[in-house]
Amino acid sequence: MFNVVLLGAGRIGAIHGRNIANHPALYLKYVVDPIGDAATRLANTLGAEVASTDQVFADPAIDAVVVASSTDTHLDHCLSAAKAGKAVWCEKPLDLDLDRLNEKLPELQPVADRLLLGFQRRFDPNFRALHNRLNAGEIGEIETMHIISHDPAPPPVSYIAVSGGLFKDMTIHDFDMARWMLGEKISQVYATASNLVDPAIGQAGDVDMAKIILKTESGKMCVISNTRRSGYGYDQRVELYGQGGRLAVGNMVETTVESWTEKGAAADSFENFFLTRYASAYEAEADHFANILAGQDKPLVGISDGVAALELAVAAAQSATTGNVVQL
Amino acid sequence: MFNVVLLGAGRIGAIHGRNIANHPALYLKYVVDPIGDAATRLANTLGAEVASTDQVFADPAIDAVVVASSTDTHLDHCLSAAKAGKAVWCEKPLDLDLDRLNEKLPELQPVADRLLLGFQRRFDPNFRALHNRLNAGEIGEIETMHIISHDPAPPPVSYIAVSGGLFKDMTIHDFDMARWMLGEKISQVYATASNLVDPAIGQAGDVDMAKIILKTESGKMCVISNTRRSGYGYDQRVELYGQGGRLAVGNMVETTVESWTEKGAAADSFENFFLTRYASAYEAEADHFANILAGQDKPLVGISDGVAALELAVAAAQSATTGNVVQL
């Protein structure tokens, strides 16, 4: 059993906390949150104790920390963990500031083999099967791909204001997906964006819809489509195109019930909440983290992936602002 | 070019008439209908002439007749054609009276190789592909099958009163489908039926919903589901089950447009009219009839199929009335 600390008792922290508490090889010892009440409530539910940040990094009995706190604290917690020699499972992004991140990279190196970055889509059974079947050669080499990543409804404008903007907050998952599937350095980014969902998002300095084209040196291309509001649920599709055809992951529905009426056949609603949509991915991620702690696995997604995805986000934001293609 | 006469200028006559008129090897010479106006209107549209029944059977220039007149005239027209040595394409059923039909069979024999019976589903590209793939061994030998044959809405009660009843009027198509797919003598019939759609149908002495189980001597089974009113369109599915899996034909939709809303994905309406649903089957049937006339083909469905389907309909009606299984 490895002793784990949860930093952050919010929505995603609660998910990770429960998966850790239920995992046979992990023991959730502490929950830490600046809002003491939140920490106490979650710790009680999960059979853990409340502690302070200083306490947990100083405690030699602690093997690992899960960073599920607010974005601006991610990098500091990772650095503390690296210093204290503790493994880290950090929610994305490592940081919103690419320069700062690059500057601190050497300090993260000690924990590079034990830092898992929370791009949970890589652990979703559907995307994982897609990746496996691509790599098994089912459609030959990938040539182009499409990522549709549409949220059901926008977050509060207050969140958007501190989110780092659409590309760093939302598209960053898609950049990681593109990198994972393409398996090749992306050398060129073009992005164009609009503010069509809510004028308040524009007033907060952000966009709410974007279309992006990535290109690799060998000419492979990836289109990404983003919107903060789909109007029909959580739309998370990936389509891969190769010489031998197409492999794709579709959306999940709430049940398999289908109705037939004069209007035709109608399926049930799409899943419309990411915590439900990715429930099994979060479980698989906890399991992978346990294997890393046991020395049986290297992180499937780690520091260099976080840096690369952030670089693409910065490039996309620049392209959308200037109207020019950005070479990497 | 073969000279063809159309007997019957109603709905189905109009379809066959147009397909004959457009066929490069067929020439529609005459249209015959007791309602002179109907005959004249259709003949004018199709570039044909109006004639009487006597006239056309006596005309040595006529190669073939298409019997699309009212059901009670089918057998007489077929007998006249057999006597006059003309090929026949007869709408189902040959007759509603099994005893009378059996009695007249010897007189039909002369035209047996040139009498095409209008079970149009055998010419539908979907059912034809299903039959081909079954016979190519794709799922091994067929073991059981399901036929769902639901009409969008009931015909007028006046029609039902002269239709011969649900089993002879509607299920007869499904009996032919079962025989075609099973490829083996059906030895046992159980049917049970209800009058749930419209009490007036019950008052006319008929039922409007039925479930039927057929069984062959080797133990293969077929379930048929019928209703006069589906509430969602024309439902014409066939599912075949064998050792290696399942092969099935689904329903057709009006367009491929699909909407995604908060309620989920919705397809377009199902086809809800048999003339549209089977448009290409009727064309293929005309083509097959031309090949029969040219001596290049034997009828894919003929007199013996008509007799066998009627026998099953009689057995089903008896089973539904007595509550007992009927052995054949």
Place this chain on the structure above:
Amino acid sequence: MFNVVLLGAGRIGAIHGRNIANHPALYLKYVVDPIGDAATRLANTLGAEVASTDQVFADPAIDAVVVASSTDTHLDHCLSAAKAGKAVWCEKPLDLDLDRLNEKLPELQPVADRLLLGFQRRFDPNFRALHNRLNAGEIGEIETMHIISHDPAPPPVSYIAVSGGLFKDMTIHDFDMARWMLGEKISQVYATASNLVDPAIGQAGDVDMAKIILKTESGKMCVISNTRRSGYGYDQRVELYGQGGRLAVGNMVETTVESWTEKGAAADSFENFFLTRYASAYEAEADHFANILAGQDKPLVGISDGVAALELAVAAAQSATTGNVVQL
């Protein structure tokens, strides 16, 4: 927390054991199994202790027993529980012998409000949504229904020999489904069956494929299709037909990955194992059992449902043997 005993450490016992152990309101105290090793292994995994049957029924600290032992012990365990005043969650069937079951019914009465019968399909979110939407009037009153219940592959012949036969072992789930959806007494049963999958099943005195038609007094009809071997996975579909259309539950697939090649679009494999297919149903069932223990719920499916389903199974077996319809 309610103290629960698990009787039976086999495949289904392991599932229920884990769901009980993970449930916040249930405490798994003992595991009982005639094969001591099996009991020990499962108890160790779940943090429970091993005990004997006598011990657990005598222990006043025990609130409830879960009967997941071999079929021939179900009724005795239920009777012991009734006598000892403990709630029961019993896997189907209560017993294979209808006469014996009827005779013992009075002795079960004391626990009638706290005996949950394990027809897990009633707890599957898909079938539950189907039932809810039917009862919300979405297609009007139900008129007919189809149940397709095809297993991927037959169990060992040794199991079949003690299973009670296809109708009591497999169709019994479908009889319960029909009763649940039709909401009306079934008054008539017709069944016909074949032995087409494996001659050894026939030699063991059983059939391996069946088609069944149920009918209610008001004329509603239900078709059930069963096979011990589908050749394509676990096929568990239910289709409801009413005046306003059709509501249906389809099959589950392993992932949402779809391939497009020259041969067309292909989905991923169907779920082919009932423990995976019904994983969330088993969880929901454990939760419902906790609510029964807390006095917050009556069993959604209990003794009378078990008796009624067994009556239908007996009638179906009789019909298949005699070839006659059986009136209830």
Place this chain on the structure above:
Amino acid sequence: MFNVVLLGAGRIGAIHGRNIANHPALYLKYVVDPIGDAATRLANTLGAEVASTDQVFADPAIDAVVVASSTDTHLDHCLSAAKAGKAVWCEKPLDLDLDRLNEKLPELQPVADRLLLGFQRRFDPNFRALHNRLNAGEIGEIETMHIISHDPAPPPVSYIAVSGGLFKDMTIHDFDMARWMLGEKISQVYATASNLVDPAIGQAGDVDMAKIILKTESGKMCVISNTRRSGYGYDQRVELYGQGGRLAVGNMVETTVESWTEKGAAADSFENFFLTRYASAYEAEADHFANILAGQDKPLVGISDGVAALELAVAAAQSATTGNVVQL
């Protein structure tokens, strides 16, 4: 009846010729083709006569010409028709040279109300239903859209060499689709392309895959995906996104047959030939042309649409070459 001339007896000419010959209001009088044999064969099949270009433009009995000849002759034939006062149905594109086309526009003006441009997708029942439902407000105002337009396999390199390049030859249909659906001026084009299908296409100076983003002044965006070789058939999808959800047109399959095996559910092959895929669109187009001749309709797609689509193709080619966004 209007007298019509067919210029061009190739593949598409044969389709239009047959639809004209079968149309009750059109009479196919002449077929013209530089390859005399081709003209003769087609004319014989359709019951028409062979003539020369000069002859038909001089013949006052001719009401209309259908331009289905090689691309380099389109504009000249249109100009001759305009001069001779004859209606024109011209296959796309009007011309490959935008400057030349702009220069000649005044000479085409006389026939502007009777020149139908052959963007046949506008007549496809699926795309037409999509357009109608969008304009009926089903998803509110359109915000973004995706066009997937993938050919099954590339044409001969000899054709590619004279095709005008991917954007003018293939994407031009998609530009017209985007304009039709967006209903708003496109002000910005970004395109990037690769040569991944066949090096010989690259050697011929063309690309074989492209991803394009169009943007309107109000910020609406359209992504287009093109490839000369899909590996799975003819992929022609359009997805519209608005405030209220998504409306999309999917692909067509050869039949509705579906197989279920251990590998899962598999549909039949996709349509893989544009003449089959758009058969009903070509019929509807002929019908629309008859209505134009009868003065009952203005062309649904005409000269200005041809110019606008060509402008977008020129801009896309320029963007793909320079790597810069092109403003219009």
